[in-house]
Amino acid sequence: MLINPKEILETIQMVRMEHLDIRTVTMGISLRDCSHPDIEVFNENIYEKITSRAKELVRTTNEIQSLYGIPIINRRISVTPIAIVAESCKSPDFVSVAKTMDEAAKAAGVDFIGGFSALVHKGETRGDLKLINSIPEALASTEKVCSSVNVATTKAGINMDAVGLMGNIIKKTAELTADRDGIGCAKLVVFANAPEDNPFMAGAFHGIGEPECVINVGVSGPGVVNAAVRELENPNLTEISETIKKTAFKITRMGEMVGREVSRRLGVEFGILDLSLAPTPEIGDSVAAILEAMGLERCGTHGTTAALALLNDAVKKGGAMASSSVGGLSGAFIPVSEDAGMIEAVRAGALSLEKLEAMTCVCSVGLDMIAVPGDTPATTLSAIIADEMAIGVINKKTTAVRLIPAPGKRVGDSVEFGGLLGSAPIMAVSNFSSETFVKRGGRIPAPIQSLTN
Amino acid sequence: MTSSRFIITVIGSDRVGIVARVTTVMASYNVNIVDISQTIMQGIFTMIMLAEAPKENFDLAAFQQAMGAEGKSLGVEIKVQHEDAFRFMHRI
Numbered sequence: 001m002l003i004n005p006k007e008i009l010e011t012i013q014m015v016r017m018e019h020l021d022i023r024t025v026t027m028g029i030s031l032r033d034c035s036h037p038d039i040e041v042f043n044e045n046i047y048e049k050i051t052s053r054a055k056e057l058v059r060t061t062n063e064i065q066s067l068y069g070i071p072i073i074n075r076r077i078s079v080t081p082i083a084i085v086a087e088s089c090k091s092p093d094f095v096s097v098a099k100t101m102d103e104a105a106k107a108a109g110v111d112f113i114g115g116f117s118a119l120v121h122k123g124e125t126r127g128d129l130k131l132i133n134s135i136p137e138a139l140a141s142t143e144k145v146c147s148s149v150n151v152a153t154t155k156a157g158i159n160m161d162a163v164g165l166m167g168n169i170i171k172k173t174a175e176l177t178a179d180r181d182g183i184g185c186a187k188l189v190v191f192a193n194a195p196e197d198n199p200f201m202a203g204a205f206h207g208i209g210e211p212e213c214v215i216n217v218g219v220s221g222p223g224v225v226n227a228a229v230r231e232l233e234n235p236n237l238t239e240i241s242e243t244i245k246k247t248a249f250k251i252t253r254m255g256e257m258v259g260r261e262v263s264r265r266l267g268v269e270f271g272i273l274d275l276s277l278a279p280t281p282e283i284g285d286s287v288a289a290i291l292e293a294m295g296l297e298r299c300g301t302h303g304t305t306a307a308l309a310l311l312n313d314a315v316k317k318g319g320a321m322a323s324s325s326v327g328g329l330s331g332a333f334i335p336v337s338e339d340a341g342m343i344e345a346v347r348a349g350a351l352s353l354e355k356l357e358a359m360t361c362v363c364s365v366g367l368d369m370i371a372v373p374g375d376t377p378a379t380t381l382s383a384i385i386a387d388e389m390a391i392g393v394i395n396k397k398t399t400a401v402r403l404i405p406a407p408g409k410r411v412g413d414s415v416e417f418g419g420l421l422g423s424a425p426i427m428a429v430s431n432f433s434s435e436t437f438v439k440r441g442g443r444i445p446a447p448i449q450s451l452t453n
Numbered sequence: 454m455t456s457s458r459f460i461i462t463v464i465g466s467d468r469v470g471i472v473a474r475v476t477t478v479m480a481s482y483n484v485n486i487v488d489i490s491q492t493i494m495q496g497i498f499t500m501i502m503l504a505e506a507p508k509e510n511f512d513l514a515a516f517q518q519a520m521g522a523e524g525k526s527l528g529v530e531i532k533v534q535h536e537d538a539f540r541f542m543h544r545i
Contacts, residue, residue, distance in 0.1 A: 003536065005490050005501050007543040008460055012532065066517060069534035250542045257541040 019223035026199035028206035039091040050104035078204035079115035087127030098138030114204035116147040139184035140176035146202035152192035152389040158444040167382030178407035181415035192392030214271035219255030223285035248318025272327030275319035279339035281422040288341025300351025309362035331364025337424035366399040371424035383434030465529025467498035
């Protein structure tokens with residue numbers, strides 16, 4: 001046989017048993033040519049642009065899925081940050097823009113649309129403020145729209161006014177979706193060093209340095225890595241790293257192949273491949289399970305940060321070898337609600353918010369899909385964001401916060417979002433106040449690391 | 454996608470007539486067998502075929518559906534996947 005039967009069965013096993021999938025094919029669409037002072041004309045423009053660009057996206061990805069027998073879980077669209085393209089609209093808010101995006105996403109048949117976003121790391125324009133203040137209602141009145149706000153970069157420092165504002169926006173978003181445990185917050189991310197080509201939600205947007213239209217692919221496979229590590233007999237950590245690297249290589253190759261074929265068929269440029277171990281609530285498809293396979297009794301105990309550092313680094317090395325277009329976030333995600341092992345670890349008392357914060361220093365993204373008590377003060381949410389932004393800014397990496405202050409819930413309760421978003425036990429936050437610090441406002445200056453020119 | 458070759462895998466419990474019935478479906482779609490191997494992996498019958506589909510007028514979706522249906526009536530799982538899915542993952 002021209003291809004080794006063992007290799008064929010290995011690939012099939014990855015898909016059948018270990019949840020290997022292409023998590024998302026995300027089409028990035030520039031909306032820069034849609035601007036108009038009349039918001040109704042603007043909305044017509046973006047609807048037309050999104051639906052015509054993405055017309056064939058779902059059909060093509062379905063064809064590719066059956067051609068290769070690899071499941072493609074989500075089709076998504078990311079657009080230019082709305083705060084930029086809607087800036088000139090003479091309108092008190094941008095809620096109608098979100099609703100238009102939602103309709104366009106439904107017409108295109110995609111799962112999510114990202115880009116209800118603002119980049120305010122050094123300060124806010126009037127358009128930025130309009131957008132940010134529209135977020136709670138926009139997320140409460142749409143299904144598929146995702147929002148993100150970049151409040152810090154290594155080059156600019158941390159915009160603490162925006163950090164303070166986002167604490168309130170998150171609270172308000174939770175309150176407006178209180179009937180669904182604050183699910184609006186699951187579609188809202190606060191970033192430091194946000195990547196412009198990330199295909200994953202809720203943080204995807206089409207960056208200002210991006211081309212007219214682009215295909216970005218997010219590939220996942222914690223289940224495959226977990227199975228590969230567990231197959232080793234009494235390995236040392238070097239051997240574990242080697243195995244993860246090889247597995248990441250294989251997964252990435254699959255994503256590369258799919259991405260190139262989708263972009264060829266659509267006649268759209270191939271942007272990047274994001275190899276991120278994005279867990280799902282399925283048993284075994286868990287980043288926590290990989291860390292536990294390395295020898296930790298429970299994810300969150302001492303040694304977890306080191307194990308995660310090993311995992312994240314090996315994933316990147318394998319991915320970088322497999323594709324010349326690795327970008328986006330590319331690493332291990334640790335969203336609590338979406339990872340059965342993380343949920344278990346929280347329930348068992350092994351994993352705390354503080355430990356998760358430490359873990360974000362060595363993996364991609366940050367405090368992700370964490371439910372906190374509904375009565376958490378907005379200033380405490382802002383302070384949690386500030387901590388996470390500081391980690392990103394100082395370490396020159398992307399960090400993000402996606403917190404859900406679940407209305408009416410307390411530690412010991414849990415929230416249920418369903419689907420890929422999973423369920424989350426409410427985690428404790430510090431009871432000591434950060435209010436005075438957060439309310440000082442201003443900017444935490446760019447660190448010395450930024451002076452590289 | 455560089456070829457019109459597919460890997461067909463049949464996984465399930467062994468019984469008389471699997472090869473005959475699967476290849477009959479293939480023949481009706483003009484799909485040619487380039488290579489075939491079969492083995493028992495952990496007690497499960499596994500047949501792998503490298504097959505070449507006609508370059509023109511070949512309806513992959515209909516073929517996959519027909520093969521899937523035949524598999525169902527045989528009590529086995531049949532997958533038809535483009536060879537690149539395996540080539541890309543394991544070869545540079």
